Every structure is written in structure tokens, then in C-alpha cells.
Amino acid sequence: MDSLKEDQSDTQAIDNINEDAQNIREKEDTEKDMAPPVGNSIHRSGSRPQLDLSGAAIQGNFEERDPTILLPNQSDDISHLALDIGGSLIKLVYFSRHEDRAVNDKRKMSTKERFGVTNGNRRSFPILGGRLHFVKFETTKINECLEFIHSKQLHRGDNDNAVIKATGGGAYKFADLFKEKLGVVIDKEDEMNCLVSGANFLLKVAIRHEAFTHKEGHKEFVQIDHNDMYPYLLVNIGSGVSLIKVDGDGKFQRVSGTNVGGGTYWGLGKLLTKCKSFDELLELSQRGDNSSVDMLVGDIYGGLDYSKIGLSASTIASSFGKVISENKEIEDYRPEDISLSLLRMISYNIGQISYLTALQLGIKRIFFGGFFIRGHAYTMDTISFAIKFWSKGGAEAMFLRHEGFLGALGAFMSYEKHGLDDLMVHQLVERFPMGAPYTGGKIHGPPLGDLNEKISWMEKFVRKGIKITAPVPMASPRTTGLGGFEAPSSKGDALRCDESNLNVGVLHLVPSLEVFPLLADPKTYEPNTIDLADPNELEYWFTVLSEHLPDLVDKAVASEGGTDDARRRGDAFARAFSAHLARLMEEPAAYGKLGLANLLELREECLREFNFFDAYSTIKQRENEASLAVLPDLLMELDSMSEETRLLTLIEGVLAANIFDWGSRACVDLYHKGTIIEIYRMSRKKMQRPWRVDDFDAFKERMGFGDKKPSFRHKRALLFVDNSGADVVLGMLPLARELLRRGTEVVLVANSLPALNDVTAMELPEIVAEAAKHCDILRRAAEAGGLLMDAMINTQDNPGEKLSSTPLMVVENGCGSPCIDLRQVSSELAAVAKDADLVILEGMGRALHTNYNARFRCDALKLAMVKNQRLAEKLIKGNIYDCVCRYEPAS
């Protein structure tokens, strides 16, 4: 920092920071008792590095609208930083690593030994889990950027080699400055090359949908066929515009360019409107009426259309043309109108040039990047319209969610040794940071911020009576016939404050996630059964989630002892989640294509964001105990039956016990009406075949009870379990026991992180151990599977003993949501799946909301009780509490 402090021109900025740091420190003194509890340390989302908040500072005044938060001493274990220093903006992409936490999980040791799950087939420089962050600064404020890099120590990589990759003109222009201030050498990468490799990376890796079209205010995600991506035209609208024909990885040519670009809009706009910021200019345009400055066809034709050549009266004939006939000064025009006219003129022009270039080269796909677009609906619609209009529908404009970060991403990819180039799509999980983004603040650094910071921001805005909803982009413009636009119908005057915090999440990299190997066709696999594209559906689920919120907050707060701190975090969580819901209600595609699974996952992530790691812990424990107490009786009853009757009773039992689901409103109401065991009994009594979906006979036959009685047993079954308590103890465990008895190995697959009252992989061994006390089959299997610790020590001495019984194992699924996306499972699960020939998915989240239509390469059984009337109607044309027993032989 010393070299920075010496710079006299910067002392003012530093004084401000210090002053505000003082403010914050004073504030912090009163809030010291609110240190966040130490969190869960399982991998994936739970393993956040702790943030160093010392000296956290808000730049500028507290009352200011867009204060900037700086966390000067935060230093993640940074691996890499890459920069794109353009004419207008500096873009940073940096990677922060997760610590490789040694989780004291004995269960894991045993499965790892058993299946030899190692990093063996990976590169010798294993990437640990981590996150990719996206940050930007104005190029004129390069000192802020240097300060940011320094404060986070982003320039200190793994091996002290102080070289950072940079692209854009600034990599040349500012190389000396970087050397002088940070002591780093800039390794220059070609700008066009970086743009292309960034775009190719995004299009191939496509997180939660990267590319989309934008027509008349409507965003639609585009599925990119990786085998049919090229050629495409990449139009990067930065200060100036580059048009690049891309034919493959590293194969491209800059075919055209135009100097009328983002810099032109911002430059002219600044001159003509006296706006102080780009956002202000863009925001003005939303209230503009271009017809006061633009000369329309109607102005020339006396109010008439020029229909012979297809031009309506409202079509713009000449941008700014009206000004010539009027004797007015600049002050006589509304800045709003000027901004809109300029924006339209430049967007349309770029659209038209892009079309002409594509036409000349015979290209149909055109992708737009660069920060001029800024996720702005009007800009995108104008470009789309121009292309569609001139190509007569033959070509289409597509936009990228990481629009402005293509070059920086490309520079980042150019590091040879981080191994990110062979990242697979399923290893990147996108997360949307909560809290601070809603405040309108520009966040430099991981928007995540500190927990206390986040909460007090929320509270501050509530105190000031400011509605906290994530701002939405303005509505679409109404198109008027051929080639023309009317003024956009603005929805409000708030522009999304910082799109990079909302529309682009932090990418969490979890190299241990893999595609579930038993999926019949991973390419066509779609986890979400219900696509929330239907607005009625969306509204219904939003209502369900909103209504459930107060109860969830109560549970979460209670799970943390009901302290004041927990209450405060609970309120902030509720606000943040509501804000997300509001945002998604306005724009369902804001974070990529939206399915119910994403929505439910967002809720769990949001809870974790506010340090609630297991909201249902008390309930789970209570239900486990109550169920374990009656398990011996149930097992006795089962043992008295014939094998055939027992199989039916077991499946009935799974379905009946699936009634315990704290995510279902109807069920929660039900729980007030009796004890767990009473409800379980009632539910069992009601089990009557045929179920609404009933493939039991086919399953039974497969299990060897049919007329043909083939003597068949599965080698290994994967049981994806759902809830704690009766569901797992009285439903799934007895079924597992039956399979074990038949000589089928059983792997219980459970969540890595808590979600609702779902049982986790960490909790299962203890439950199995308790159950094993009453059951020899379970005990021996658990011993053989290394689940009972004493037994494991024995088997290590005497390895031969391992084979003495069919093993029962537990593996984590790699996820922390009530649903499961089988493209992203733990490597542990992927490894055990290789020898499995039966998959049993249980519960609404995993068997219905997701995977109801999933096809497997082995036999699959989907078991669930439908605890939601609407889902019952929609999915199985039935009613709440109907049951699904769907059996599909290997496909």
C-alpha cells in the first residue's frame, strides 16, 4: 500500500476512506456482540472463507444513494486475477479458492477406501473448490482499481510470480503504472483473442443459461448446441465496436468495426445532458420521448405513412433531424428525450451494421457483448429489432449474461496452469449473493460482504422506508411498424443499480461435482419437471413460498436458540429472500431459466447466506427419536409376513412415511393434529392400491415375485433418501434392510448440506447405528459398509471380514437443496453409481419436482406422496396425498 499512499493525487480519496472507516468502526463498536456463528464446513456452498472485515469502509456518505463498500483487508486465498482494461471500463475476473477443509467424516474415509475415490484422473495441479468473481471499475478511476487489487492482495498469486494477465488497450497504456504501484508485470494478451476465448468459454460452459434473445421486452434463453456453434459473429460493444467472425477455438478474424459505440453514447450524452454518470444517462432515457428531437416520417409526410416503401408515420426518418427546423437551444430540450434518441440511434446503427456484416459473411448467429448493453431492455430490443427487420427474420441477435466480461474471462483463461480450461459445465454452480445488491450500492469485491454488514444495510433501508426490491429493468419499447420505435413505456424510474451483482452471480467452482453416470442421456436431461414459464404456475409457487416464509423464519431463529442476533438475521433473510422473489416475479429469467428446483435451492442458499445452517435441526432430532422408538415393533411386524406381502408393505411404508415434509403447508397443518406416530399410522391405514401412479406389479415381478419368477437380484441399489424422522427411519431403512437381506448392496444417498427437514449424509450414520441396535441385518451390513466405527477398526485389522456381509453405505449427493440436479453430484456418488443397477428416488423434491421424467440406464423406482394439490393435479391428474410408485426398467 505504501507505493499507493505516496501518490499525491490519491490522498483525497484515501482521506475519504479513512474518514468513513472511522464511521464504520464507531458503528462496529456497538455491534461487536453480533459475531456470526461458525458455520458448517461441508464443501460446496457451506465452505465460505471467512471474510476479514477489519477496516471495512463505506466510501462516501452514509446518506448517499450509491455508497461503495470496501473490505480493505479481505484476502481470500487468491489464485488468479485477470484484467481487461478498456477505453471506458476496467474489468476484473478473479478466482478465490476454498480452503480444503479436512472434514472429520469417518463415513467418507470408508467409502473413499472402498471405491478408491481419488483425484487420480485429474491434472497434477488440482484445483480446489473456489469462486470466480466479476468486478468492474471506470478506467478513469484506475487508482481505485489498484487499491482494490492491493487491498485484497489479488496480485499475489500462488507462487509469488508477480505477473498478471491483462488485455485491452490499458494493458499497454498502464503497464508501467502497475509495475510502479503494485510491483507486478502485466502479461499482455491480445484483446480479440481474449474476447473470443471468453465468449467460447461462456457458450460452451453455459452456467444457468448464458445466451438469450431479447424481443419486445421478453427474454428467452437459448440452448447452444456445442457441436453446431460456429461460425458466429461476435459484436463487442465497448467504447468502440469490434465485429469478429468466430470459426472455432482460437479461430477468428476481426471482420469489421465501428467507432460509433458505447463511448459515443456516453460521450455525446454527457455533453448534451450534463449527466454525471452512465447510469444516470441510461435512466434518463427511460422517461424520454424521442419524437421531440427525431424527425419522423410523419413529420416529412404531413402526418402520413409512406406506405409504398413500408414506412409508418412514426418511423424515425432522421435521428435528431427535428432539431434543425426548430429555433431552440440545447436547454430547450429535455435531457430525457436526448438520451433516448441517442441510445436508439446508436443501438439501431450497431444492429444494422451487424446485420450487414453477417449477411456479407453468410452468418446467422450474432452474439452481442460489451458493457454498452448493460442488460438494458431497450438497447437489446432495439438491436434485436434492427437485425430481425433487416434480415426479414433470417438472423437473430443473442445476448450474453456476462456481456462485459468476455475479454477479462478470456485473459483469465489464458493462464495455462490453473486447469480451468477443462472445467466442465456441472462443476460451476452459480450463486446469487444476497443483501447488499439491493441497496443500490456499488460493491467492489465479492458482493457477499460480511454478514453484519448485510443485515445492517437491510435494516437501514427499512428504517428509511425504502422498499427493498431488487430493481427491474424497464419495460420493453413498443415497436411501431417497420423500422421505427416509440418511446419505451417505463415501469418506474429506477434502473437496475448494478447488473453485475444481480444478473451475474458468483460462479462457485466445485471440481468434485460430476454428472451422474447412470443418466440415460445427460444431454437431454432436464431436472425441472415444472418449468415456471407459465405465469400462473409462477405466481402459485411464489405465493406458496411467501406464505411459508414466516414459519421458516421462526424455525430458523429457533434453531439458533432464538437469540436477538438470530432474530435479526432471520428478518434480514426474510427481506432478502422476498426481494429475490419480487425480482423473479418481475423477471423470471433474471438469473437464467427458472424451474421450481432453482427456486427451492435459492431459498436454502439464502438461509445459508445469513448463517442459518440447519433451520430444522430440532424438529429433525425429535422426529428421529420418536421414529427410532417404534422401529423395532415395525421390523417385527414385517418379519412375520411372507416375502411377497412384505415387499408391498415396505413400499406402502415408504409412501406413507413420506407424509412428513416440512416444506408442505398442508402437512405442517396436519402435524398439529397428532403425534408423529399417530400421523404415520393414519397415513399407513390410508394406503390403498391402486395408487395414482402404480407400477408396483412390474416392480414386484422384477424383484422375482411374478408368475415367471426369474431368480434375479440387483447387485447394488442407490436409495436417494428424503426426510428425517419417520420418512427415513420407518420408510427407507426397512426397504434398505429388505434389499440387504436379498443380497443387494445398499447405498443410502443423502444431502451434503441441510435443506428443510431432509436428512443429511452426516446425520445418517448415527441414525443407522441406532437402528442397528435393534436389527442384526442392519448391524452386519453397516459394519461391512464401514458405518459402524468399532467394526471398521476390526475390519482394518482383518480385511477378509469386510466381505462377510452385504454392505450398507452412506454417500453424500453433493447438494444442499430439497431437489437434485443429477448433472451435479458428488464424485463419491458418481463412483458408487458405476456398479449400481437400481436407483430408488424418494420424495417430492427428488422424484417429482426433479427427475420425474429422468431416464436411467438401470432400473429406477420413483416413490413419493404428493403433498400439494396443484402438483397432484398437474403432474398425475390426481389429488393431494395421492401416491406415485413409478417403476421404469433400464432404458
Ligand SMILES: Nc1ncnc2c1ncn2[C@@H]1O[C@H](COP(=O)(O)OP(=O)(O)OP(=O)(O)O)[C@@H](O)[C@H]1O
Ligand atoms: N458505469 C459505467 N461507466 C461508464 N460506461 C459504462 C458504464 N456502464 C456501461 N457503460 C458503457 O459501456 C461502455 C464500455 O464498455 P466496455 O467495458 O465493454 O468497453 P471498453 O473495454 O471500456 O472499451 P474498448 O473495448 O473499446 O476499449 C461505455 O462506453 C459505456 O457506453
Ligand SMILES: CC(C)(CO)[C@@H](O)C(=O)NCCC(=O)O
Ligand atoms: C479499438 C478497440 C478495439 C479497443 O477495444 C475498440 O474500441 C474498437 O473496436 N473500436 C472501433 C474501431 C473501428 O474499427 O472503427
Ligand SMILES: [Mn+2]
Ligand atoms: Mn474492451
